[in-house]
Amino acid sequence: MTVFEHAEFDSHESVQYFSDEASGLRAIVAIHSTAMGPAAGGCRWWQYVNEDAAITDALRLSRGMTYKNAIAGLPFGGGKAVILAQQGQQKPRELFKAFGQCVESLHGQYVTAADMGVTIENMRVVQKYTSYVSGLQQTNNADSGDPAPWTAYGIFLGIKAAVEKKLGTDKIKGLKIAVQGVGNVGYQLCKLLHTEGAILTVADINTANIARIQRELSVTTVNPEEILSEDVDVLSPCALGGILNSRTIPDIKAAIIAGCANNQLEVEQDGHEIAKRGILYAPDYVINAGGIINVAREYLGNSSKDQLSKEIGRIPERLSELFSIADRTGRPTHVIADEMAQSIVANAK
Helix, strand or coil: CCHHHCCCCCCCCEEEEEEECCCCEEEEEEEEECCCCCEECCEEEECCCCHHHHHHHHHHHHHHHHHHHHHHCCCCEEEEEEEECCCCCCCCHHHHHHHHHHHHCCCCCEEECECCCCCHHHHHHHHCCCCCECCCCCCCCCCCCCCHHHHHHHHHHHHHHHHHHHHCCCCCCCCEEEEECCCHHHHHHHHHHHHCCCEEEEECCCHHHHHHHHHHCCEEECCCCCHHHCCCCEEEECCCCCCECCCCHHHCCCCEECCCCCCCECCCHHHHHHHHCCCEECCHHHHCCHHHHHHHHHHHCCCCHHHHHHHHCCHHHHHHHHHHHHHHHCCCHHHHHHHHHHHHHHHHC
8 A cells, every 4th residue: 555545645735754773763744734834743752563564654644734734823834853763762862853954855854843752952962963853942032942832832721611602601720621641742831720729630651750749739539541431521632643432432420521632633533533422622733732832833933921921812812713613503623623624725825
């Protein structure tokens, strides 16, 4: 099967494979669209079960970035890089040097940043070999380069908008919220929710993440396989994608699903099944846009804290519009969001 025949191929402009034997780099850069501007999206380090799983991730994530940037009103298209980690492989400086050189070879078609498994320190190495990198402090006046707190802030605001729509309250205090994944973004989100008085249940496959949050916050922990079926008001997926599917949706008890994980729906039909169950779903690339807004504005040189707060503050407005259209038309929120994004990109072309 060629990439053109892949189920997730969606008229991507390019899909490029890179390797560097000396450093052990094996990477895929997928560019979905540059209609709105250079393709922007993070670089993910992950140990995939096989190459097909990696290309699936790259194709889906890059398309999601096109939609995310379009709806957020950013002058960027959608792209994504995935680095195929090997069993026991470390992340040597030489590997990110090689990755930076790969990005540079694309001559600005793709702008990278940190994503799952990649740190700000890794990106600082990349920055030495290409200028097409963000999520790092670009000017002395810029806010912190780490996008995780800004992603979490957008999710937090989006949860409040969903709670107001579905539960009829503007208060988080006393609500039961389950967070799947308490890494960089999930951890920051839990801190915001805890401050507002939420009753938190969390899960993570990484025991160090669990230990950290137990030290700092009052939370209940459950096994990762149990978190999706917890009896809570809000389920916030903040780990890997594809977790909302025919196996998990029937057991979900939450009234709202709103989290930062990309590509939460395993297949498109899963969004319809969620809507049929009366669960309010906040489309992932709408609610989790805070990080890319931060990355984009830093890259463009206008990332003051006030500016970012104002722009990320529009996330709940966009969600409220989606929720209202869904109410009026009886159509699932993810379908409406896709159509909005596709229309913006088509008009740009």
